[in-house]
Amino acid sequence: MDIHEYQAKEVLARFGVAVPDGALAYSPEQAAYRARELGGERWVVKAQVHAGGRGKAGGVKVCDSDSEIHAASEAMFGMRLVTHQTGPQGKGVYRVYVEGAVPIAREIYLGLVLDRSSQRVMIVASAEGGMEIEEISARKPDSIVRAVVEPAVGLRDFQCRQIAFKLGIEAGMVQQMVRTLQGCYRAFTELDATMVEVNPLVLTEDHRVIALDAKMTLDDNALFRHPQISELRDKSQEDPRESRASDRGLNYVGLDGNIGCIVNGAGLAMATMDTIKLAGGEPANFLDIGGGATPERVAKAFRLVLSDKNVQAILVNIFAGINRCDWVAEGVVQAMRDIEIDLPVIVRLAGTNVEEGQKILAKSGLPIIRAKTLNEAANRAVEAWRNDASHDVTMRAAL
């Protein structure tokens, strides 16, 4: 789960990281009012969306007066902010954050990630932070500073000092840097984050170290341990297909293709997507319906996959160990009867009670394409989708 910048800053501040004074607003009037409350002469208005790259897309504006704040936030509210991280559909802006402007002397990049190859939390930093970080990491990969944290002892102060020295931070500010790194690391581990990113972490003209931007991703599987963090969820920022799925306990990731997949098990779902690609098709989604797939669950999965208008064929691939093929078959039949599905449905069943499952499908009288192997299933699905697509084209030509 991602959270907003202002939320991540609140969280990091609780762990001792310095952040600018700021306040949230839901309207341009409120934004101007909040700025007056904060005091000062210069403010920054920042669109709150779950994506970076706002600065270049018009989502961050430095303002010198009430009226500028009003105008800047008026332009942001209700717009869909398209940045290089949002995809072409962008993300809706429903909240803005107003902060007192900070006199920046230097911008540093700081990120904490879960590094899969070392199986450790890794700190990544660059002396050249700010908006061009992707470009810098591609152009000058050697300028990136990395440190791996040994979980048994945690992040040590000497490691923080080493990072600070490598970034060329002057001696007087090293202690603040240690405090910032330790704060980010504690927030990361105590809240089960998978990513904490501060870009830029700024050194100010008056020698302070301040997190000017903050991004945080939390591990969904650990959210149950942090009810207060779960409350920070903002569904307006999520892919509606994915939030609907997570509300129903299904593991779904939306993709751009047209063959919908209903599979049990994450590994099998990945293999199914690969096989569809090998057969020349494109999967519309990843969907793991999980172990005990009751007929109701299968029906829910069908509804979810069908809610994606790009789907032109559905491939059900079940390898039943704990599952039972007859239950899944019942689910498929029930779903196809309840929901009017006018798309080709290809079903491949294997494992426990497979004969019973096949019988249920055969007896249903529904136009289900049955396949014996995954390969066959993928080929039939791609074939069916191609026929369906060409049918669309002839229909369109006829109109």
Ligand code: GDP
């Ligand atoms: P992002 O583009 O979504 O990553 O948004 P950021 O919060 O990182 O802001 C983008 C850029 O705006 C930063 O790299 C800064 O250069 C600038 N910026 C943000 N806040 C301030 C501020 O308080 N003072 C000044 N002078 N610049 C700021």
Ligand code: MN
């Ligand atoms: Mn940023």
